Amino acid sequence: MKGSLFAFLGGAFITLQGVANSRISQDIGTWQTATITQLTGFIAALTVLLFLRNKGWKKFGEVKPLYLIGGGFGALVIFGNIMAIHFVGVTLTVSAMLIAQLTLTFLIDSNGWFGMEKKKMKLPQFIGIAMMIAGVIILRF
Amino acid sequence: MMIVGIGLALIAGSLVGLQNIFNSKVNEQAGSWSTTTLVLGLGFLASVIIGVLFEGKQLFVLDNMKMWYWFSGVIGIGVVTCNVQAIKLLGPTFAISIILTSQLVFALLWDSLGWLGLEKVPFSFKQLVGVLVIVGGVFVFKWSERMGNESQRTVYKQSRKNVIAEK
Incomplete structure (x- = not known):
């Protein structure tokens, strides 16, 4: 029950983040929003981190350098998210983002890219993706 | 557009x-x-x-800054805390299915209510059906993934037991 509540709130926060950024960008601009929201998020996360006993950042050296730069994509994600919400609304934006995200993860898993354990893909997974795309088409037409 | x-x-x-x-x-x-x-x-x-x-x-x-804009980044702390806890408590399949569903439900709610002065997208039956079909797809996808990876499931259960044992 506690886990479900966390998951439910987690999803709500993700949507709220996109909506808040979209609102803020109307007043100060898109790149300004991406800059400020990540700067303040960074400061907040760093503050939490400083209070933890087990910080873990010394382990960054053990990670392949390519994987360390994933955060840089955040700039483009926020930009795309804000613009998409302005153009097509929150529901369609979130839906299209989820489909792209799950499809890419699916491709990476099934091909074993980036050292992921190769997984065999089965028919129900294709049906799942087809249903999500059908849902977006229903939203739109 | x-x-x-x-x-x-x-x-x-x-x-x-x-x-x-x-x-x-x-x-x-x-x-x-x-x-x-x-x-x-x-x-x-x-x-x-x-x-x-x-x-x-x-x-x-930054001429048009309002006070709360400086705190929007803090929402990210909520995102990380909730998602990490959810996956720890429920396992990735169930947690991610709920997280994605909740994201969609709130998106629909936001569009229909037009909170925070975003352009309202009027709620319709069609939109509800669209979101429900997508949610159905998320569950079919996530659960078939889990069925396909019995071995991983065992590993997850094992690591979860270890976590509980450590406590």
């Missing part, structure tokens, strides 16, 4: 997928808070660089 909007959302979503995989590799070594700090720090740097390229000094002109 419709095509541009959906295209941008698809690109952003793909980058989220890629980022999740990269971040999970960092997470395995460094833990979730170090990873989050690194991810947001780099996202900030990238935004400053791209922002200056496109807008020059204009990037630092």
